Amino acid sequence: MxxxxxxxxxxxxxxxxxxxxxxxxxMLRRTLEGERSVSELAREYDMSFAAVHKHVSVLERAExxxxxxxxxxxxxxxxxxxIARTRTLLAQYEAMWRARIARLDELLAEEPNPSDSNAPA
Amino acid sequence: MxxxxxxxxxxxxxxxxxxxxxxxxxMLRRTLEGERSVSELAREYDMSFAAVHKHVSVLERAExxxxxxxxxxxxxxxxxxxIARTRTLLAQYEAMWRARIARLDELLAEEPNPSDSNAPA
DNA sequence: ATAACGTATAACCAAATGGTTGAACGAATC
DNA sequence: GATTCGTTCAACCATTTGGTTATACGTTAT
Numbered sequence: 001m002x003x004x005x006x007x008x009x010x011x012x013x014x015x016x017x018x019x020x021x022x023x024x025x026x027m028l029r030r031t032l033e034g035e036r037s038v039s040e041l042a043r044e045y046d047m048s049f050a051a052v053h054k055h056v057s058v059l060e061r062a063e064x065x066x067x068x069x070x071x072x073x074x075x076x077x078x079x080x081x082x083i084a085r086t087r088t089l090l091a092q093y094e095a096m097w098r099a100r101i102a103r104l105d106e107l108l109a110e111e112p113n114p115s116d117s118n119a120p121a
Numbered sequence: 122m123x124x125x126x127x128x129x130x131x132x133x134x135x136x137x138x139x140x141x142x143x144x145x146x147x148m149l150r151r152t153l154e155g156e157r158s159v160s161e162l163a164r165e166y167d168m169s170f171a172a173v174h175k176h177v178s179v180l181e182r183a184e185x186x187x188x189x190x191x192x193x194x195x196x197x198x199x200x201x202x203x204i205a206r207t208r209t210l211l212a213q214y215e216a217m218w219r220a221r222i223a224r225l226d227e228l229l230a231e232e233p234n235p236s237d238s239n240a241p242a
Numbered sequence: 243a244t245a246a247c248g249t250a251t252a253a254c255c256a257a258a259t260g261g262t263t264g265a266a267c268g269a270a271t272c
Numbered sequence: 273g274a275t276t277c278g279t280t281c282a283a284c285c286a287t288t289t290g291g292t293t294a295t296a297c298g299t300t301a302t
Contacts, residue, residue: 009143016141022130032217039278072269072278080218083211090208096153097201160248172291193248193299
């Protein structure tokens with residue numbers, strides 16, 4: 001049973017772009033360990049609050065994290081579903097590879113007597 | 122048995138960056154289906170040869186494809202190992218999530234008689 | 243040898259990215 | 273009410289990215 005994943009090209013662009021910098025991967029890891037506010041997160045990096053805010057926005061647009069309003073805070077937590085879907089996407093690429101290998105094996109395994117009339121026997 | 126993957130931050134940067142554009146994901150898919158030269162690949166896109174060459178270079182630096190010299194041609198094929206390693210990396214993120222959930226469950230399952238002296242009974 | 247082909251690379255340009263500071267605004271606290 | 277805190281956003285800047293055209297160079301074919 002193959003899971004169908006629904007991700008548009010634009011979503012994949014945003015996801016992979018969001019993951020393409022170690023700072024954002026680190027933020028994803030931290031918010032995976034536990035929810036925190038934007039300013040709590042910002043204190044963990046040697047970077048302006050605005051810069052951290054921008055990184056969070058990139059992760060948010062990719063739907064890798066979600067934001068929850070709590071008073072004056074915005075609390076951020078990772079969205080493991082999106083990570084799972086991305087992993088599944090890569091698994092599909094690998095499946096294409098395996099399918100190709102399977103086709104090649106099939107061709108090699110075929111007896112050398114194809115249906116055209118110059119069969120050796 | 123958890124597979125250990127060895128990818129530096131810079132490698133991950135390059136991999137996710139390479140995957141962050143649908144043109145390059147498409148190139149990866151095509152070279153996964155079958156090896157082809159750079160100019161063969163270039164003919165499949167509405168883009169200059171130089172532009173395709175640059176995209177291939179991005180995929181190559183990420184080690185998502187490998188290049189093989191064949192006469193005057195450079196033949197490109199996908200490197201499914203790198204895709205697998207990236208998938209495994211994402212699986213590790215998910216594992217962190219599950220570990221956190223497990224810890225929470227453990228806490229909730231704990232009987233409400235902690236070692237401090239204000240236990241209700 | 244010459245021409246054609248495949249590739250690499252340089253120079254250039256517009257747009258996006260990743261950082262900064264500063265201003266504005268609602269929510270919480272004094 | 274005034275202040276502080278958390279957030280958002282705009283303006284700015286340097287660098288990177290993704291495209292172009294043009295040039296150079298090795299390989300194959302005529």
